[in-house]
Amino acid sequence: MTKAKPKKVQNKLIVFPREQLFRYLRSGKFVALSSDWKHENLPLLIDYELIVVTEGTLFLRYMDEDFTVSAGEYLILPPSKSKRSGFKKAYCSFYWSHFTVDMKTLPARITQDEAYVYERAGCFLIPQTAPVPRLEKMVVQMKQLQDLERNNYPDITLNAAITSIVAELFGQLISEIPRNLDPIGNNQIYSDIADYIRRNISENIKIRDIADAFGYSPKYLSHLFSVVSGSSLKQFIMSQKIETASYLLTDTDKTISEIAASLGFSDMHNFSRSFKKVTGLSPTAYRNTYSKRLLYHV
Known part of the structure; x- marks a missing residue:
């Protein structure tokens, strides 16, 4: 029996409720020891994971889709029964954070066609993967989050920090194009x-x-x-x-x-x-x- 090939990624939207603090779990910076590295086969049952690649390219398979994330780009993985695993060896370095969100009856991921419905329902939507408009600022905030954890800050501070990081990414993506649009370029x-x-x-x-x-x-x-x-x-x-x-x-x-x-x-x-x-x-x-x-x- 021929094994099904992973689907080509159609960039979907990750759904987040607006009026909620997320729950921080853990974070870190990963640096591959060589170009012979490939991501291990690891579960992600209840966690969200935010990955920001700073060097090289991350080749990650998740939910039957192959993601190629280059330096300066991010990837958000929602919870699922699928395991994340590397599908190609390469050197890379990235910051990562795990957190949970109380979605109640909301889906974690939707298509572009469904965006209007969930925006009206009080959600903010982030493309699952894209370039980070202001990479340096994102990296500094993710580094600061690690510093908070290492210094034993309370849960409320860590939860606020991870929520702020996701909101920062959303803000960067929204404000990348200035608001006062005009017809003359x-x-x-x-x-x-x-x-x-x-x-x-x-x-x-x-x-x-x-x-x-x-x-x-x-x-x-x-x-x-x-x-x-x-x-x-x-x-x-x-x-x-x-x-x-x-x-x-x-x-x-x-x-x-x-x-x-x-x-x-x-x-x-x-x-x-x-x-x-x-x-x-x-x-x-x-x-x-x-x-x-x-x-x-x-």
Whole structure:
């Protein structure tokens, strides 16, 4: 008898109730020891699992579907009697969190065609897998969750933290396209500018550089960006640099000088001053605050 092949993934939506704290179970960071690694055959009966891949590619089979999740992408697995298992060997590194949700009579996963019904029923819906719009921010929050657990914070804090992480992902996906849509393509300009900044995050980016790249005057481009995004272009550039710095401080062993140089700051003191202005902490204090890590080699 020929064994049925796994289905091609049709990206479904994961359903979450809006007015509820989720129950945190456990979390960690996984790093494969080699490119010869493949996910073990493990059950997921009552848990949800949120996976955020930071390096390599995760090849995971679940509920008779094959998921290929690359660096910078997430995957949400709902509870089921199916076991999750690797279907291909590869090196990867990812953050993961397990939690439960009281769904009552609601389904955990639906198709795109059913979305309207469940949105009207007071649910928020997240695509099962997609790129993370602001990966660095997600990683920092997942690292902070691990730090809370390691420091024996109470259940209410951990439950609030995992709920906040899922809500953060939802917010990122919703706000990726600015709200005040217009018929003349300003939102595409916003997206293109944001992509340009992220691609050139290691440079000392000036508004004039961006304006020259897109063929606008600096004054007009700044005004256009503020109208569409609600914040100034200068603030957005700095927020992206600080977000990346937060990720590098918590997820790498780079020195503060190396991080400052990699983000286009003139020197470490300028970087430290800017970082503290935005976060309220010096880079060293920020790193020390979230220095603990739950690392798993499976």
